[in-house]
Amino acid sequence: MSEAEAGVPSTAEQGMDVAKGGWYTELGSMWPGQGLSLQVKEVLHKGRSKFQDVCVFESDAYGTVLLLDGVIQCTDRDEFSYQEMLAHIPLCALEEPPRRVLVVGGGDGGVLRELARYPSLREIHIAEIDGAVPEISKRFFPQMAVGFSDPRVKVHITDGIKFVTDAEEGSYDAIIVDSSDPVGPAEVLFEEPFFRAMHRAIRPGGVICTQAESLWLHLDIIKALAAMCSRVFEGGSVQYAYTTIPTYPSGQIGMMICSKAKEGGGAPLDARRPRQPAPGANEALGIPDLRYYDHEVHSAAFVLPRFAREALEGSLGR
Template sequence: MNSYAKILRKEDHDEVFVVSNGEKGSVSAHKPVISSAEILADNKDIYYSGDDHDHDLKHPSIPGWFAEDSPIWPGQAHFLKVEKILFQGSSKYQSMMVFQSSAYGRVFVLDGALQLTEKDECSYQEMITHLPLCSIPNPKKILLLGGGDGGILREISRHSSVEQIDICEIDSMLIDVYKEFFPDIAVGYEDPRVSLHITDGIAFLESSSGGNYDAIIVDAFDPLRPDHDLFKTSFFEMVVKALRPGGVLCIQAESIWFDSQLDIEQIATKCRQIFKGSVEYAWTIVPTYPSGVIGFLLCSSEGPSVNFKSPINPIDHHLNESFGVAKAPLKFYNSEIHSASFCLPSFAKKKVIEDEYS
């Protein structure tokens, strides 16, 4: 498992940092951090090891804390109290863990990185879906690259105009784990308009016929991995080819708070040259993500004008009582927050979209 994530036993973290009279005190001695793999190795009730994940899953109770830290955001870590480990396993592509937290419900961890929690997944899933789909009239054909949890499918299903949804997810085990432990999220797979392709998304995009999709949504696990192809010129050119005139792309684009190797300003400049339509950066709040926010890059291809900041296809639940397979109203997205998500703090406006106005 990726070493960025660890499970700490309760006795290992008590009074790690002392506060006295409102001032920071000294750091107390404490036991070495224990990795999740080390803890799980001692627990005979852990079910999963290997490729066969179809049997009943054991639910051992392991008190402790999940900690996520990374050189991408140095000097900080995010902790969640663990009530129970529900699942631990690996496919041929990646390692996975599901645990019950005290504050955020069930939590899914992929290669050591927190992917979603039951409590705040709505702010990510709803925004990455409805920002693009509510910006164009009557979207009919959608391509989703990644998004194997099914949450974006759930949100796409709210749009009655949609006729076809293609999803590319390379790891079938990931889908099975989400269906087992997050049924309210994986419910998106129940939409009859969904066609699931267990394949690499870029390979699917390369082989697709051009000009078919109204929207392409890219839910990348980790766009900062050095082997990632999702921000290369060749990828964006494939996206443009697959979109109809005036079609839109929405792709996860990290946090405005981190000085990372993902140069948003440079990528936005590249996309303006390739897409020849609108290019905007939006952001949303996700409390359990590092820095508490995550961003999206939205691009439209040459053709009918797209104003991402003003939704023309509203889906607010009080206006649209068709919830699709979600069977419940929106929790986070509305037309007001849609427009507000493009309002950037001054430092980010200069960093992200300065080139547009220079």
């Protein structure tokens, strides 16, 4: 059922409301009947890229806010929670220091900024479908877009699925998928063909980490995703962690962390246990110390409330 059918304003209609000033309420078909409302100080940008509506506004409570198709992607004040956890949980879980990593989506540069902290990395690729997003980020979110300044970063404005499918087999230590929700353009990033392509593109013992919605709102989606991942990453591990972030629906967002079976078998990676040191600042680029992630936070992020643990039992595993 679309939002219009549900009798609530569409996200596009909501997006129009921003221009009037006042308050913005983030409605969406994935969180019917609820939405975060933010007071708008000033609309900084409104337009449409080849793929989506793009809006940037200054809020009273969270600084600058990026909307894509009316959905909050990030705000100045709390983006670090999501970016740090999506990047450092998979990378710190690896048994060897990461050398080659791919980001799919993440056009705001926030995950790149986190990757720029790792001295061991030799190559950082990003496949973002919408070239407008990095441009908007460079203009309005310099503290995230700084990630594009790392000389190890290679930007590919292209379809992420095609990029991953064409990648050399076993060539990445990790793939991080910073996608929007599975409605519209990002839907394919939650489907089996994409996960099979990622499984092929990472080395044995490597990891993928994908944005995986909220335990409070999307337990059915998470359960189905976990079951699919368990098929694709047979012999490896499939685990779920979450972080708190006030401007995402329900105040939290999760990630699915899957590892590929190791060569010669043996116990698969247990992503709950960090093995790489938490990275520090990147002084050359002016990237400050971590603000959310440390090793204790890493392990605690996998401890799920009982209702979620019980619902996902049998779907997750290692």
